[in-house]
Amino acid sequence: MPGLAPDIAERLSRNPDGLLPAVVQQHDTGEVLMLAWMDDEALHRTLTTGRATYWSRSRGEYWVKGETSGNRQWVREVRLDCDADTILIKVDQEGPACHTGTRTCFDDGLITQELP
Amino acid sequence: MPGLAPDIAERLSRNPDGLLPAVVQQHDTGEVLMLAWMDDEALHRTLTTGRATYWSRSRGEYWVKGETSGNRQWVREVRLDCDADTILIKVDQEGPACHTGTRTCFDDGLITQELP
DSSP states (O other), X not given: OXXXXXXXXXXXXXXXXXXXXXXXXXXXXXXXXXXXXXXXXXXXXXXXXXXXEEEETXXXXXXXXXXXXXXXXXXXXXXEOTTSSOEEEEEEEOSOSSTTXXXXXXXXXXXXXXXX | OOOSOHHHHTTOOOOTTSOEEEEEEETTTOOEEEEEEEOHHHHHHHHHHSBOEEEEXXXXXXXXXXXXXXXXXXXXXXXXXXXXSOEEEEEEEOSOXXXXXXXXXXXXXXXOSOOO
């Protein structure tokens, strides 16, 4: 079975575990929804299925976002950064992105309100 | 010298190198500008100075974004995600965020135009 296209695979700069962080953004509002991790196969599946697919570091398996929760991510665009060590995924998120039930994983995490 | 506030420090889930990925977003347009890395001290400096400060993994030193290039990041908001293993920094970015001269580090990195 062919995997990730060689011209993309040869550009990727992976961490020692073979992973890249993927920033997931709602395509129209610009909300940063979450950060997840991808290896070559997760990126390949994401690009070919149009459904955001990640590598779960805690469970040691692939997960298609929303497969159990129903809160699916339909991929609109995928980009690599200048060093090809980070992925940006623009998606259309159904429902909440966070397992806590909030829209984004950052909604309850404010640690500053006033800066210098 | 006091460092990062204990109530924040005790929440952080760091990688084996003591770092967390920081997603950097333009506060008003929502553009994802770049991804960088922070340890406790970088986060402390970011929160107390209002200037985005990262740990450079390649150079092994702290860097205040824009200190040499002039393309400074003025911090508007800092958030942790639900697992406290990712930071979201909303900034006001002066000029290009990317060392290549593009506004964001993802501008030239499109790897999909049409998905299933």
